[in-house]
Amino acid sequence: xxxxxxxxxxxxxxxxxxxxxxxxxxxxxxxxxxxxxxxxxxxxxxxxxxxxxxxxxxxxxxxxxxxxxxxxxxxxxxxxxxxxxxxxxxxxxxxxxxxxxxxxxxxxxxxxxxxxxxxxxxxxxxxxxxxxxxxxxxxxxxxxxxxxxxxxxxxxxxxxxxxxxxxxxxxxxxxxxxxxxxxxxxxxxxxxxxxxxxxxxxxxxxxxxxxxxxxxxxxxxxxxxxxxxxxxxxxxx
Numbered sequence: 475x476x477x478x479x480x481x482x483x484x485x486x487x488x489x490x491x492x493x494x495x496x497x498x499x500x501x502x503x504x505x506x507x508x509x510x511x512x513x514x515x516x517x518x519x520x521x522x523x524x525x526x527x528x529x530x531x532x533x534x535x536x537x538x539x540x541x542x543x544x545x546x547x548x549x550x551x552x553x554x555x556x557x558x559x560x561x562x563x564x565x566x567x568x569x570x571x572x573x574x575x576x577x578x579x580x581x582x583x584x585x586x587x588x589x590x591x592x593x594x595x596x597x598x599x600x601x602x603x604x605x606x607x608x609x610x611x612x613x614x615x616x617x618x619x620x621x622x623x624x625x626x627x628x629x630x631x632x633x634x635x636x637x638x639x640x641x642x643x644x645x646x647x648x649x650x651x652x653x654x655x656x657x658x659x660x661x662x663x664x665x666x667x668x669x670x671x672x673x674x675x676x677x678x679x680x681x682x683x684x685x686x687x688x689x690x691x692x693x694x695x696x697x698x699x700x701x702x703x704x705x706x707x708x709x710x711x
């Protein structure tokens with residue numbers, strides 16, 4: 475994350491992008507065939523949390539979560555974020571399935587390593603990435619006092635939370651989405667909104683040519699972009 479690069483988009487890539495982004499929360503059909511997305515385990519079912527001013531329809535959330543095998547608490551966060559971005563950044567045209575694609579790749583929707591999301595949207599165990607020590611293809615990024623507070627490593631920085639934010643990126647895009655007075659990258663509500671801000675930065679329009687650069691900016695790997703696109707597309711069908 476937090477890396478920029480100019481890329482050239484081909485016509486085929488743009489055509490595929492159009493499939494990914496053509497999904498609105500309000501357009502889900504009751505009789506559509508369910509899809510089998512990547513499995514995401516959840517320790518136990520939790521109720522939808524209160525506190526957001528952008529609440530999606532509860533029946534839609536629970537039905538769509540079941541259809542796509544996404545934890546209902548994660549599904550609520552993705553839908554909330556689309557609604558809030560529709561109001562605050564309408565030109566971005568962010569859709570929930572893009573967030574879900576990123577969330578699936580980064581942490582299996584907050585369930586990586588057997589974690590489960592609690593009612594507040596926080597994994598039962600912290601999801602911490604490997605040390606960024608310059609090995610195994612990583613950049614060497616030394617820890618700071620602020621980053622150590624998030625992941626506990628005093629030597630090297632690490633990505634944290636359901637959307638795997640680095641401290642530098644969280645400083646730019648972090649948000650308090652659920653109104654609890656704290657911007658917490660371990661909270662899926664806050665992390666989803668932070669990811670939305672990251673994707674929508676630089677006035678990108680995710681309904682067209684801006685989709686690939688947005689996901690590439692999140693993680694500058696075309697293999698990553700293709701993986702997110704495939705999952706997001708499967709969720710949208």
